[in-house]
Amino acid sequence: MIDKQIPSVAAAVADISDGASIMIGGFGTAGTPDALIDALIDHAARDLTIISNNAGNAEAGIAALIREGRVRKIICSFPRQSDSYHFDAAYRAGTLELELVPQGNLAARIDAAGAGLGAIFTPTGYGTLLAQGKETREIGGRHYVLEYPLHADFALIKAQQGDRWGNLTYRKTARNFGPIMAMAATTTIVQVQEFVKLGEIDPEHVVTPGIFVQRVVQVDAGPTQPGNG
Amino acid sequence: MQRLSRDDMARRVARDIRQGAYVNLGIGLPTKVANYLPHERETLLQSENGLLGMGPSPAAGEEDWDLINAGKQAVTLRAGGAYFHHADSFAMMRGGHIDICVLGAFQVSTKGDLANWHTGQSDAIPAVGGAMDLAIGAKNTYVMMELLTKTGESKLVDACTYPLTGLACVSRLYTDLAVFDLGPDGARVVDMVDGLSIDHLRELTGVTLTSA
Numbered sequence: 001m002i003d004k005q006i007p008s009v010a011a012a013v014a015d016i017s018d019g020a021s022i023m024i025g026g027f028g029t030a031g032t033p034d035a036l037i038d039a040l041i042d043h044a045a046r047d048l049t050i051i052s053n054n055a056g057n058a059e060a061g062i063a064a065l066i067r068e069g070r071v072r073k074i075i076c077s078f079p080r081q082s083d084s085y086h087f088d089a090a091y092r093a094g095t096l097e098l099e100l101v102p103q104g105n106l107a108a109r110i111d112a113a114g115a116g117l118g119a120i121f122t123p124t125g126y127g128t129l130l131a132q133g134k135e136t137r138e139i140g141g142r143h144y145v146l147e148y149p150l151h152a153d154f155a156l157i158k159a160q161q162g163d164r165w166g167n168l169t170y171r172k173t174a175r176n177f178g179p180i181m182a183m184a185a186t187t188t189i190v191q192v193q194e195f196v197k198l199g200e201i202d203p204e205h206v207v208t209p210g211i212f213v214q215r216v217v218q219v220d221a222g223p224t225q226p227g228n229g
Numbered sequence: 230m231q232r233l234s235r236d237d238m239a240r241r242v243a244r245d246i247r248q249g250a251y252v253n254l255g256i257g258l259p260t261k262v263a264n265y266l267p268h269e270r271e272t273l274l275q276s277e278n279g280l281l282g283m284g285p286s287p288a289a290g291e292e293d294w295d296l297i298n299a300g301k302q303a304v305t306l307r308a309g310g311a312y313f314h315h316a317d318s319f320a321m322m323r324g325g326h327i328d329i330c331v332l333g334a335f336q337v338s339t340k341g342d343l344a345n346w347h348t349g350q351s352d353a354i355p356a357v358g359g360a361m362d363l364a365i366g367a368k369n370t371y372v373m374m375e376l377l378t379k380t381g382e383s384k385l386v387d388a389c390t391y392p393l394t395g396l397a398c399v400s401r402l403y404t405d406l407a408v409f410d411l412g413p414d415g416a417r418v419v420d421m422v423d424g425l426s427i428d429h430l431r432e433l434t435g436v437t438l439t440s441a
Contacts, residue, residue: 027278027315028301029294080356088354100355103277104319104362111316124323124362127396129347172295172312173279179314207314224294227301 004166004216005195009039012189012217016040016154019072021049023110023150023181024062025157028054029227031174033158033191035219037061040156046070051110051152053103053177055079055087057228066090075150077103082228102130105147107180113149114183114212120147155185158221159208162192163199166213167206174224175207182212189215230424232405238373240265242331242403245371246272250328251321253277253363256300258373259331273307275327277359279318282310299359319359322366330367332360334374334399336389339416339436341399343372344391357394364395376404376433383434385409385416406430409438417441 006012013036016022022040026032041064048071055074056063065071067086074096079087090096101109102124112120121144125131135146157178159168168190170178182188195218233241235258243265246252253275254260263285266272274283276298283298284305292303306312321327334345346360347353364370374384385402401419402409407430408419417439418427427440 028297030278030297031295078356078358080354091354092352098355100357102357102361103315103359104323104366107315107319108323122323123365126365127393128361129392130357130361170312172293172306173276173297174295175312175314176279177315180316226292226294226303227297 003164004210004214005164006215006217009035009191009217009219010042012036012215013039013043016043016045018045019047020045020154021051021152023152023155023177023185024050024052025155025177025181026052026054027173027176029224030172031158031170031176031178032061033156034061035221036156036189036191036217037065041065041068041070047072049073049075051075051150053077053106054081055084057081058083063087066096069095071096073097073099075099075101075106077101077106100130106150107177109147109150110177110180110184113151114180117149119149121145122147150184152181152185153187155181155188156191157181157188158191160192161194161196161201162190162213162216162218163196163201163210164216165198166190166210166216167201168192168208168213169201169205170207179208182208187214188212189217191219191221192216193221194218230406230422233422235261236264238403238405241408242371242373246329248272251275251281251326253322253327253330253367255330255332255360255363257333259333260300262331275318275321276304277318277322277363279313279315280306280310281313281321282307284310319362322359322362325366325368327367329369329371330363331371331373332363334372334384335391336384336386337372337374337399337402337411338386338389339411340413341397341411342389343370343394343399344389346394347392349390349392360394364398369400370398371401371403372399373403376406383436385434385436387436406433415439
């Protein structure tokens with residue numbers, strides 16, 4: 001019997017080792033797997049590479065990982081926020097490496113990794129600072145930049161419903177990076193609001209098929225709280 | 230001459246957005262355009278974080294923080310709207326499925342180069358978000374901004390001095406003083422506020438302008 005359910009968030013992240021690369025879902029507070037990030041902080045792995053859209057807000061989530069000195073490098077599109085002071089301080093002190101990626105290229109590189117592609121040519125960023133030194137090609141009269149896939153050892157994501165095979169549904173804009181990060185990581189760990197019986201999710205409504213998911217842990221996180229831009 | 234207020238600028242942009250258009254409104258001033266798109270016109274607003282058919286802000290106390298826009302504000306979804314993941318969202322932009330995106334800017338060149346993500350200051354923390362994808366992906370990229378900086382320098386320039394967001398991507402520029410078409414042939418004035426002459430506009434901007 002396949003059973004991907006894990007009894008606790010602590011057990012779900014227990015084998016994340018120092019130096020691991022970790023994708024973390026979420027855009028604002030929507031879809032951010034807070035309970036898994038809290039477990040990662042308690043777990044004490046360090047020297048991490050984090051791949052996420054943002055670099056955290058105030059004292060929670062990725063901001064707390066940075067505050068605790070666990071993050072070596074962050075790959076993201078929008079680190080600067082009104083309350084990203086932990087990122088700002090670490091970046092200015094030179095203790096945190098930043099790879100800034102346009103948001104659509106971030107999504108496309110994650111998607112490419114999950115789909116097993118060797119690279120992509122993207123028009124985004126051509127002629128800008130973010131494409132400096134990168135290979136370019138003109139295809140059909142348009143200019144493209146060569147970008148490589150983004151894989152990760154782990155993905156931490158949040159979903160609405162999950163079953164023991166790892167099938168997932170999401171809620172509204174909390175879907176964001178979840179489905180593509182699940183495909184791009186070796187081990188995908190999902191915090192689900194509701195754990196349901198096999199077959200309870202209408203197969204027509206499965207957004208992430210269980211093949212892309214390794215661990216499911218049920219956490220009643222309550223309603224999503226507002227975040228800052 | 231009477232400069233357009235920010236709401237008047239938004240009203241002016243909205244006038245050019247036709248029935249049935251798929252539109253992405255950037256963070257800041259462009260979000261105001263939504264206030265002037267009549268519901269019955271069925272203009273479908275896309276938000277980069279995964280929704281199409283975005284509706285107005287919910288009433289106070291009715292916010293659902295799983296339903297937010299790119300600026301992380303609570304929004305609503307119109308009947309017929311849809312949710313999708315980030316790869317699909319940016320495929321809508323990059324793949325040329327979005328008809329119009331409206332962005333703010335630090336500078337725009339007469340040939341349509343856009344600078345809106347980085348001031349270029351060495352101590353600034355860079356953040357790009359979806360700006361580069363939006364700039365080059367939509368069928369039509371419009372910019373709305375005040376024409377002059379607070380110190381009176383033109384933000385419409387021959388060549389951008391700030392780091393670029395995209396090359397030759399802006400086709401139309403809406404400002405508080407005039408509307409311009411931009412492209413390989415340079416800037417062409419589409420309309421101006423009452424009491425402003427093209428010669429005065431040339432003096433203010435210092436760039437070559439042709440008129441319709």
